[in-house]
Amino acid sequence: MSADGTVHHEEPAAPASPAAAAPPFPGAKTERATRDTPLRTIKEADYLSLDPEIQQALSDRIDLYYGTPLDIFPASEHTRKPDRFHVLFARQIEERFPDDADLRGRIHDYGRDVFKGLLFYMLGKRGLQLAALLGLAWLATSGPAMFAQVATTPPLPLALTILAMLLVCGVVAGIGLIVFTQYRVQLENRSYELSREIVQRTRELQNLYTNIKAMPDQSETQFQMDGPAWGRRSGFLMRLLLWMGARLEYLEKYTQVEMWRVRRERYWMNWAGGILTVLVVTVWAAVFIALPPPAGADAGFRVLQGAAILLGFAQSLWSYFTLRTPPNIVREKLGSESWIRYASLDLDNAVGDQSRRDKERLVEYRSLTRGR
Numbered sequence: 001m002s003a004d005g006t007v008h009h010e011e012p013a014a015p016a017s018p019a020a021a022a023p024p025f026p027g028a029k030t031e032r033a034t035r036d037t038p039l040r041t042i043k044e045a046d047y048l049s050l051d052p053e054i055q056q057a058l059s060d061r062i063d064l065y066y067g068t069p070l071d072i073f074p075a076s077e078h079t080r081k082p083d084r085f086h087v088l089f090a091r092q093i094e095e096r097f098p099d100d101a102d103l104r105g106r107i108h109d110y111g112r113d114v115f116k117g118l119l120f121y122m123l124g125k126r127g128l129q130l131a132a133l134l135g136l137a138w139l140a141t142s143g144p145a146m147f148a149q150v151a152t153t154p155p156l157p158l159a160l161t162i163l164a165m166l167l168v169c170g171v172v173a174g175i176g177l178i179v180f181t182q183y184r185v186q187l188e189n190r191s192y193e194l195s196r197e198i199v200q201r202t203r204e205l206q207n208l209y210t211n212i213k214a215m216p217d218q219s220e221t222q223f224q225m226d227g228p229a230w231g232r233r234s235g236f237l238m239r240l241l242l243w244m245g246a247r248l249e250y251l252e253k254y255t256q257v258e259m260w261r262v263r264r265e266r267y268w269m270n271w272a273g274g275i276l277t278v279l280v281v282t283v284w285a286a287v288f289i290a291l292p293p294p295a296g297a298d299a300g301f302r303v304l305q306g307a308a309i310l311l312g313f314a315q316s317l318w319s320y321f322t323l324r325t326p327p328n329i330v331r332e333k334l335g336s337e338s339w340i341r342y343a344s345l346d347l348d349n350a351v352g353d354q355s356r357r358d359k360e361r362l363v364e365y366r367s368l369t370r371g372r
Contacts, residue, residue: 041099042058042061042099044204044208046058047208047211047212047240048211048212048215050233055236058240059236059239061099061243062239062240062243064095064096064097064098065096065097065243065246066239066243068095068096070092074088074091086257086258086260086261089253089254089257090104090108090254090257093250093253093254096250097246097247097250097251099247100201100247100250100251103197103198103201103251104251104254106194106197107194107198107254107255107258108258110190110191110194110258111258111259111261111262113190114187114190114262114265114330115262115265115269117183117186117187118265118266118269118325119269121179121180121183121325122269122272122273122276124179125176125179125273125319125320125323126273126276126277126280128172128175128176128179128319129172129277129280129281129315129316129319130280130284131172132168132169132172132312132315133280133281133284133312133315133316134284135168135172136165136168136169136308136311136312137284137288137308139161139164139165139168139304139308140161140165140288140301140304140305140307140308141294141301142294143157143160143161143164143165143304144157144158144161144297144300144301144304145157145294147160147161147164158300158303158304161304162304162307165304165307165308165311166311169311169314169315172315173315173318173319176319176323177323179323180323183325184329184333187329187330187333188333191330191333191334191335192333192335194334195334195335195336195338195339198251198255198339199338199339199340201251202248202251202339202340202341203340205244205247205248205340206248206340206344206345208244209241209244209245209248209345212237212240212241212244213241213350213354215237216233216234216237216238216354217354217357219233219234219237234354234358238351238354241347241350241351242347242351245342245345245347248340248341248342248345249342252341252342255336259330259331259334262330263327263330266325266327266330269325270324270325273320273324274320277316277317277319277320278316280316281312281313281316284312285309285312285313288305288308288309289305289309
């Protein structure tokens with residue numbers, strides 16, 4: 001299928017070789033471009049190899065980035081809504097850097113896990129809120145009669161009922177704090193695991209980058225009598241160096257987009273949680289007020305009803321403002337400060353220094369041979 005959606009009938013293709021591209025990462029709603037990526041898994045030794053076939057395979061892989069033009073009109077001309085930007089961006093990265101699909105998949109899954117955890121946590125809080133409200137309503141309705149069996153003095157059942165209401169709010173608040181702590185611990189564990197994987201991958205890329213950066217000068221002893229071969233090798237290594245920097249850059253960009261999604265989802269989930277909190281307590285209060293008082297209830301029922309409503313609103317607002325997910329919880333737990341960043345490669349100066357050294361060698365060589 002072409003970019004404009006047209007289906008072309010072709011002859012059956014030969015069976016895919018082991019060098020075929022790996023499938024997209026789980027959860028990515030994109031389709032990989034129909035191009036052959038020669039190396040299914042690039043090994044560290046491939047970057048340093050002098051084998052022409054491996055060098056050509058790496059050159060083809062590099063061309064996926066430098067030789068793939070952007071589709072200016074990525075959606076076909078029909079009435080269907082175009083993809084969201086993060087889907088379009090993920091597809092472009094998937095086409096150009098298939099080798100890092102596994103790590104991008106982990107980053108993607110982390111973002112979805114954060115969203116699911118946030119959703120279930122919000123619904124769990126609302127469930128606790130509803131349980132507390134129903135408990136308060138039940139105590140206001142049945143509490144005096146229940147406590148009258150153990151306290152015969154008229155004010156005592158009323159006081160014990162209010163005390164029981166406070167106890168219910170305290171128990172629900174304690175359960176909420178425990179759930180909130182568990183929620184943060186689980187998020188911290190997932191964040192630590194992802195951060196460890198990112199640090200490991202980016203450190204590997206940085207080590208390869210450092211080794212490749214030194215190789216053009218180190219190859220001088222290998223190509224002492226073959227200037228063209230040394231030039232070809234140095235040119236290939238410079239392309240490889242630029243591509244290694246691009247891989248690290250686009251890992252960083254992809255992570256940024258995924259974290260943008262997480263922050264957007266947390267923002268809207270915060271609004272949804274606030275609206276749901278007010279809706280639950282308001283509907284509960286309206287129904288509770290509309291219900292007829294129990295048979296034989298005296299003026300004390302209205303006192304308990306008012307106390308239950310006040311405690312219900314207080315517990316609901318406390319739950320929302322105190323137990324809501326902090327805005328920067330992912331930033332704090334993910335620990336991105338320890339990652340190897342694209343800016344730390346100093347790629348422009350590395351290429352500039354290599355060019356400077358080559359020019360210095362050329363002038364030195366001319367000076368040495370001028371008198372011959």
